[in-house]
Amino acid sequence: MSKDVLVFIECKEGTVRKASLELLSKGKEITEKFSSYLYAVVIGYQIKGIAEGLKSFSDKVIAVDNESLKDYRWDTYMTVLEQLIKKYTPGMVFGASTITGKDMFPRLAARLNGAIISDAVGIDLDGENVRIKKPLFGGKIISWVVCKPGSTSLISFRPNSFSIEKRSLNGELIEETVEAPRDSRLNILSIDKSGSKKVDIQEADFIICGGRGMKGPENFQILEEIADIMGGRVGASRAVVDSKWREYDDQVGKSGKTVSPKLYIGCGVSGALHHTMGMDTSKVIVAINKDPNAPIFQYADYGIVDDLFNILPFLKEELKRAKEEI
């Protein structure tokens, strides 16, 4: 099995997702060490521009451009990837552990009879070994896992696991035409992408999360404003989602989304274990809570003990100022 790395690129609104660039950055580090190739595979419709842009990040960009691939479906995308993997025989295939990645990678692994590691957060290169870091039990345990030598390894990584390094490679662009018939047993009746303008919560660098202490749905407006200033997203605790103040898409925690932004601010969130399991890999955690004994302070880097309604208006102003200074 080769030491080549193939990255499945995800796009959104005509641009490459940050999570995919992270994987290319890490992939390059690996292929440099093994003197092997880094492939970026981009599948879709009218993706020429995207493919061009990927040349600086990879040795070879493989573009499969076809109208029937306009929207992601596991049946078509997986068939394309399967054929590319068989043709280019990478030892490792990376993808992001997003809704798309979680839908397609396991099925592809089964089809290729390959090794699969999902929702990983790190890689360690020691000698010939590539050790994968994967949290278990909501982050209570970290495991280090390896794939059996000789098997195609499919690994999906949580967004925000690696930093993006700008490169100035000049990869070769390869356009492939691959037959990808649709599975006739599935028929998509409608697609609603109304939320796709927003940053994906798992990819966001900044999350301000409201808990029951926010008192009601109307008070989330100021969190929205702060998130907009920071180019981030509003999150919510389960208590908030269960009260129907926010959508389930916003839920952070064990039964919601696992996030690891650069900065997480919890407002009126108590920090129950089920919640912290979904956010404790955030780089910097701030908690605003009027109860000094709230468990969230055990996870936070910085804490403000006060009524959040007094704090938030100033926080909005100060963050705005800080942003304008940059």
Added chain:
Amino acid sequence: MNIIVFIKQVADTEARILIKSDKKSLEIENKYNMNFFDEFAVEEAIRIKEKFKDSLITVCTYGTKKAIEALRTAIAMGVDRAFLLDNTNLDNDDPLIIAKILSSFAKKEGFDLILCGRQAIDDENANVGAMVAEFLNIPHISAILKLEVIDDKKVKAESELEGGREVIEAQLPALFTTQKGLNEPRVPLITGVMKAMKAVIPAIDPCSLGIVKEDIDTKASKITVLSYEPPQSRPPVKVIDGETPEEKVKSLVKALKEEAKAL
């Protein structure tokens, strides 16, 4: 309608988990539950049966004898029958192998519809559902929020997309993974609990499903855990002082900028 629900017994989120001194195995406190997301699958199956009365719901898990407890919970909720695929001497947590075993079971039993949880909250993989579907060569739809069974040939499902939703019509047989929001799992009634206690739950040797032992034993695993370690602990919180809310916020933003470099 023939429905199979695959469930997993997992450590409770509150259970204490210790890493043994060899760093290669874990000691898990004796607190286990049915996987959180699998409860939605069991509930959905029961709701389908309420509509299509002549349905048969089968739950199945691959695990230790202890996992029979989770199967009993499903019976208490209202499923018809349960099977344990006994993993004694086959200790293996490669999702590829688990999916091979589960799909062999499904092939043997026959089915119109299969339900799995979106992901297990212990390994957090979200793998097994789609892999089972691939081995059975049937379509799958992940993380559904709505399921409408039209007849025994066709269903309509709504699932989450990046930043949105999609509605898909699927021909049966098909597999669906369930997530929170699909339904509210019922709490078993006492009569259900009594029935579950008395239920006979067969333990099946996976090798009796037409699988070769060499394909599913520990050596067949394509992934190996080298070691376990505790997560990095965080330094204690710095509580921001200040006379007024405004002062506190100013100090916080300063610290985020200069010290934490988070802005």
